[in-house]
Amino acid sequence: MAVDMRLPTVKNSMSLSHSAADRKDLVVPGDVITSDTGFMRGHGTYVDEDKLTASVAGEVQRVDKLICVRPLKTRFNGEVGDVVVGRITEVQQKRWKVETNSRLDSVLLLSSVNLPGGELRRRSAEDELTMREYLQEGDLISAEVQSVFSDGALSLHTRSLKYGKLGQGVLVQLSPSLIKRQKTHFHNLPCGASIILGNNGFVWLYPTPGQQEEEAGGFYTSLEPVSLSDREVISRLRNCLLALAAHKVLLYDTSVLYCYESSLQHQVKDVLKPEVMEEIVMLTQQKLLEHES
Amino acid sequence: MLATCKHRRHGFLRSDIKEYTRETVSMKDTPLSNCERDFILKAIEEKKRLDGRQTYDYRKIKITFGTDYGCCFVDLGQTRVMAQVSCELVVPKESRPNEGIMFFNLELSPMASPAFEQGRQSELSVKLNRQLERCLRNSKCIDTESLCVVSGEKVWQIRVDVHTLNNDGNLMDAASVAAIGALCHFRRPDVSIQGEEVTVYSPEERDPIPLSIYHMPISVSFAFFQQGTFLLVDPCEREERVMDGLLMIAMNKHREICSIQSSGGIMLLREQVMRCSKIASVKVSEITELINKALLNDKAARKAGGRCGFAESMPQERITALKTDQTAVEMTDVGETASSIVQTAEAPPQTVPSPSVPVPGVGQVGEVLRNTWGLEEEEEEEEEDGGESSGGDSVEEVTKMDVEQHQGDKSRTVDVVEILDSDEEEDEVVILYPETTKKPKNTASSSGQKGAGTSRKQKKK
Numbered sequence: 001m002a003v004d005m006r007l008p009t010v011k012n013s014m015s016l017s018h019s020a021a022d023r024k025d026l027v028v029p030g031d032v033i034t035s036d037t038g039f040m041r042g043h044g045t046y047v048d049e050d051k052l053t054a055s056v057a058g059e060v061q062r063v064d065k066l067i068c069v070r071p072l073k074t075r076f077n078g079e080v081g082d083v084v085v086g087r088i089t090e091v092q093q094k095r096w097k098v099e100t101n102s103r104l105d106s107v108l109l110l111s112s113v114n115l116p117g118g119e120l121r122r123r124s125a126e127d128e129l130t131m132r133e134y135l136q137e138g139d140l141i142s143a144e145v146q147s148v149f150s151d152g153a154l155s156l157h158t159r160s161l162k163y164g165k166l167g168q169g170v171l172v173q174l175s176p177s178l179i180k181r182q183k184t185h186f187h188n189l190p191c192g193a194s195i196i197l198g199n200n201g202f203v204w205l206y207p208t209p210g211q212q213e214e215e216a217g218g219f220y221t222s223l224e225p226v227s228l229s230d231r232e233v234i235s236r237l238r239n240c241l242l243a244l245a246a247h248k249v250l251l252y253d254t255s256v257l258y259c260y261e262s263s264l265q266h267q268v269k270d271v272l273k274p275e276v277m278e279e280i281v282m283l284t285q286q287k288l289l290e291h292e293s
Numbered sequence: 294m295l296a297t298c299k300h301r302r303h304g305f306l307r308s309d310i311k312e313y314t315r316e317t318v319s320m321k322d323t324p325l326s327n328c329e330r331d332f333i334l335k336a337i338e339e340k341k342r343l344d345g346r347q348t349y350d351y352r353k354i355k356i357t358f359g360t361d362y363g364c365c366f367v368d369l370g371q372t373r374v375m376a377q378v379s380c381e382l383v384v385p386k387e388s389r390p391n392e393g394i395m396f397f398n399l400e401l402s403p404m405a406s407p408a409f410e411q412g413r414q415s416e417l418s419v420k421l422n423r424q425l426e427r428c429l430r431n432s433k434c435i436d437t438e439s440l441c442v443v444s445g446e447k448v449w450q451i452r453v454d455v456h457t458l459n460n461d462g463n464l465m466d467a468a469s470v471a472a473i474g475a476l477c478h479f480r481r482p483d484v485s486i487q488g489e490e491v492t493v494y495s496p497e498e499r500d501p502i503p504l505s506i507y508h509m510p511i512s513v514s515f516a517f518f519q520q521g522t523f524l525l526v527d528p529c530e531r532e533e534r535v536m537d538g539l540l541m542i543a544m545n546k547h548r549e550i551c552s553i554q555s556s557g558g559i560m561l562l563r564e565q566v567m568r569c570s571k572i573a574s575v576k577v578s579e580i581t582e583l584i585n586k587a588l589l590n591d592k593a594a595r596k597a598g599g600r601c602g603f604a605e606s607m608p609q610e611r612i613t614a615l616k617t618d619q620t621a622v623e624m625t626d627v628g629e630t631a632s633s634i635v636q637t638a639e640a641p642p643q644t645v646p647s648p649s650v651p652v653p654g655v656g657q658v659g660e661v662l663r664n665t666w667g668l669e670e671e672e673e674e675e676e677e678d679g680g681e682s683s684g685g686d687s688v689e690e691v692t693k694m695d696v697e698q699h700q701g702d703k704s705r706t707v708d709v710v711e712i713l714d715s716d717e718e719e720d721e722v723v724i725l726y727p728e729t730t731k732k733p734k735n736t737a738s739s740s741g742q743k744g745a746g747t748s749r750k751q752k753k754k
Contacts, residue, residue, distance in 0.1 A: 087326065099324055138325075138330070
């Protein structure tokens with residue numbers, strides 16, 4: 001067995017942008033934000049002896065008279081319209097419980113899914129009994145947030161052909177704050193794989209589906225063997241995602257693609273080494289800056 | 294919680310509301326993905342475990358005691374529990390006026406796993422408590438009559454509190470080892486009775502006395518998979534999640550079964566249960582050895598006046614970061630130098646596939662280029678004394694090698710290489726030629742000494 005060993009060295013951490021505009025007001029729990037009593041306190045703050053103090057670690061955001069602290073690492077707080085990738089944890093009467101990296105398990109009602117065949121009809125008692133045939137515990141799904149309950153739990157729906165049960169692929173679990181909000185979260189990357197960037201931090205990588213027709217509204221999962229080249233592309237993408245997440249780069253289709261291109265000179269497994277990660281992320285950030293300017 | 298439900302727009306049945314209230318309180322474990330479950334089960338079918346252990350192997354057990362008497366920490370791999378024993382004078386039970394009282398309490402703290410809740414009696418905690426009680430109380434391992442002070446009025450109540458600090462599977466075994474270790478370690482205050490007066494002496498006035506323990510029951514857990522086809526000893530947390538059922542056998546080293554419990558609803562054959570009990574007796578004797586050794590070490594440390602206790606058992610001096618920068622290395626002719634070295638070097642020897650160590654403590658006598666260290670278990674390393682430092686030329690090393698030599702000489706057969714007396718060779722030269730009969734002293738001493746066990750000689754017999 002070949003073992004790769006290298007001695008640890010002092011890491012020179014470098015960041016590309018040092019401009020004043022990028023200076024964020026970062027606080028830790030217990031830091032006093034202001035002693036001025038004229039401000040209203042928002043999320044992530046509390047009043048301690050007339051002083052506004054932060055209760056979470058994050059950046060301070062001020063909107064007129066409202067001060068709130070947005071935490072850097074948090075559970076997913078869903079909003080209507082977000083695309084999520086989740087795992088079924090329970091099958092209950094007329095609904096499924098989905099784990100989406102939020103504070104409460106999300107709910108997927110039976111009436112919010114597309115029945116196989118795509119027809120629109122009232123859900124009967126038979127449908128309730130055969131729920132397990134559609135989605136079981138442990139299945140992965142992609143869905144959209146339909147509404148938010150008052151206690152913060154999300155209600156999901158898969159009422160579109162692009163949502164539904166996910167088949168063969170790779171799931172990468174990252175922090176929700178790294179996913180950029182965009183118009184669409186489903187991308188077919190030109191490198192040969194497809195990606196679903198769930199707003200809850202779960203990213204799904206899968207081989208681009210061929211010309212086959214997707215019947216049954218997203219419940220048909222093809223179990224055909226995936227070719228080796230596709231697998232390599234997906235593995236490389238997954239390692240690139242981990243590299244970007246380690247350096248806290250915002251994830252969207254362009255950044256993922258640039259990172260993939262920068263990593264082509266290394267072997268897939270080398271991308272996981274810290275020094276290679278740094279190099280790749282630096283190149284990606286440079287390319288992104290050029291792209292923006 | 295119910296107040297907010299009223300404001301909800303969606304119509305929900307009362308049952309749903311109740312479920313919601315229940316859910317907001319607990320934090321569930323992250324669900325195990327299907328691929329992970331399939332992977333673990335398939336690996337078990339191929340007789341492979343996630344951490345590389347064999348089917349009947351326990352993880353590394355480490356037992357340490359605290360500064361107070363009766364405090365015991367047990368590390369079973371990553372699973373960590375702490376047991377604390379305390380005593381108090383109370384009124385005895387009416388049905389048993391001259392027996393002391395044993396009270397057991399096992400707490401699953403949220404420190405151990407996010408799925409555990411503080412203060413809430415989950416199913417698992419009830420089950421573990423019951424098992425611990427059956428294992429220790431019903432087996433009568435402690436002489437409760439010796440705990441009586443005044444019959445009918447005052448007896449000692451011994452309370453054992455077990456706290457789980459980290460859950461990586463098999464809490465029951467760790468808890469039983471910790472409980473019995475703490476009980477063996479505990480000292481209760483001395484009591485004297487003069488007529489009607491009872492005097493309890495503080496530890497400063499009179500030495501506290503240990504409890505009288507008849508035997509040490511220890512529980513061994515077996516996890517079953519695929520409806521009883523495969524079994525594993527000491528399941529880790531992942532394996533526990535995918536197992537079908539669990540068999541717990543509590544035994545002492547005299548091969549007496551103290552308690553046996555099967556959970557999970559699997560059906561076991563009689564031969565399986567017999568086999569498990571045989572395995573359990575082997576494991577229990579090993580673990581009892583470990584506990585006794587740890588108790589002796591602690592006793593010696595306390596006698597020597599040395600520092601003892603939990604804080605001392607944690608390693609303090611650790612290198613946490615390297616301060617040197619990367620150094621540039623001349624790499625232009627590395628390829629040529631490397632290939633020239635490879636060409637002039639000898640071919641590497643064939644490695645012995647599975648050397649067996651006849652007796653613990655027998656080291657390799659350093660035959661030609663045969664490199665077998667790295668193939669023996671860690672226990673051998675610990676049994677060898679730590680006198681073997683790297684590349685030392687100390688006297689102890691020489692004498693050790695002498696001893697091995699003699700042992701090697703005794704088991705020698707005809708076709709074995711002649712070995713010179715090591716006393717004469719004091720230099721650091723490593724001799725690698727197979728034709729000469731000098732043993733490569735430093736290859737053996739610098740690295741191989743640690744219980745490098747081979748018994749090629751034994752094998753040739």
